[in-house]
Amino acid sequence: MKLKQVLELLDGELLTEEADLETEVSSAFGSDLISDILHLTKEPTLLLTGLTNPQIIRLADMIDLFGIVFVRGKIPPKDVIDMAKERDLPLLSTKYTMYKTSGILYNAGLRSCKI
Amino acid sequence: MPVCEAVKFSMPEYWYIREGYEERTNSFFDKKPEPELIKEYSLGEHDFVNAGNASGDIKLSLKRLGVAPEVLRRVAIAAYEAEINMTAHAKGGDISGNIYAELIHIEFLDHGPGMKDIEQAMIPGYSTATELVREMGFGAGLGLPNIKKNADVLHIESEEGGQTFVEILIYFE
Secondary structure, eight states, X not given: OBHHHHHHHTTOEXXXXXXXXXXXXXXXXXXXXXXXXXXXXXXXXXXXESOOSHHHHHHHHHSOEEEEEEOTTOOOOHHHHHHHHHTTOOEEEOSSOHHHHHXXXXXXTOEEOXX | OOGGGGXXXXXXXXXXXXXXXXXXXXXXXXXXXXXXEEEEEEEOTTOTTTTTHXXXXXXXXXXXXXXXXXXXXXXXXHHHHHHXXXXXXXXXXXXXXXXXXXXXXXXXXEOSOOOSOHHHHTSTTOOOOOHHHHHTTOOSSOHHHHHHHHOSEXXXXXXXXXXXXXXEEEEOO
């Protein structure tokens, strides 16, 4: 699935304008616990989360993320968005909850990240 | 000089050495060879903006040296969890990434206040994190277990009221 489809399916907002929406996303993982994300994701993944502090962007320095979808309408502060831009990390925001976001993407064929 | 030289006094300690790595590890600590490259960093208390810098930078250095992606991932996760511990639980500290041809040795020496019970902190789910730290998505009680899972060697020295010293070794092959 391409990032632009993720954006459309989630009726989302793109927070990093320059992001390449043609990026192919092969799996997704959702969590609000940083240790869980580090511990469980075994391959490059799209991350669904409600966390908006700078450490969520730092995660992309440690593990491979295709991008981050902020759920429940969360929008990170500008400095956090700037951190993502420096890393060419696409950021999306959706009003949907974690459950609904996951369901929509899963139904559309985006499989779960290997854990 | 590696920061571990500063910790010579006797404290409660914890050792984990992955099975099969005992000999290499004993030989490493016996010889204490000079690293080929040392990367040093300092971290302030509750500096959640810069926490992760050191781990990201160390990962990048190893990547440039051609270390395999799976090893890079383990180094990054182990170092990052230790860095977060230093930020969340201690008054900051110093980090030294000592790079060798076949392994990386990373040392973390914080400014206290030390750990009450190291064995307890090794239990997955056990956490002393504050509400502030939990709100940021940390405090799942998986920090030290995550380090152990990803490192080939984990050594911790700490006592209540003192400093905590953590060192990890990860072999590239």
